Amino acid sequence: GQNIDQPTEMTATEGAIVQINCTYQTSGFNGLFWYQQHAGEAPTFLSYNVLDGLEEKGRFSSFLSRSKGYSYLLLKELQMKDSASYLCAVMDSNYQLIWGAGTKLIIKP
């Protein structure tokens, strides 16, 4: 079966750094996405990785290791507005997105 695992909830302090991990087992791989979703709103795109390595985009970076079936989203200089759920999704061989359950990130002052 297909499976995406990520922690249910994480807490971090404003100004700090947090890493949200995602492991996956899917039938085929055509890339991994990270989305941010604030409560009551639709997800917004953060990053896409299809090759191994680190992709940096401002305060957010995303890493992928295809051999390990592993990715992480790194958030630096945390701000209160970063409090949200972070969804990991893998595109399988049929170009369908398989979604993780999301990680709720709580930022404390």
Place this chain on the structure above:
Amino acid sequence: GAVVSQHPSWVICKSGTSVKIECRSLDFQATTMFWYRQFPKQSLMLMATSNEGSKATYEQGVEKDKFLINHASLTLSTLTVTSAHPEDSSFYICSARTSGGVYEQFFGPGTRLTVL
């Protein structure tokens, strides 16, 4: 960036009535559109995938006669919840994808449906 709109943003209806939700891609042609449902504190659940001009493909457990999907053009897809019941109350989100690129999905703002 690509913009997807959804209408209405929220709707309250009586049990037994039907509700139509529209999803539009405003500045690009969406060859494929997806409909998701999300219950509180849960992740997105894919309901169906629709390609322009063809019948939608429904996920297992989703009743195609209850959730009618029409994707008549490259910029519009509609989801009709027929004979809605309180258990259909949820957050419905559509997304659209172009035929090229990295197959990124662009999400609409969602529709909050409450069935009394």
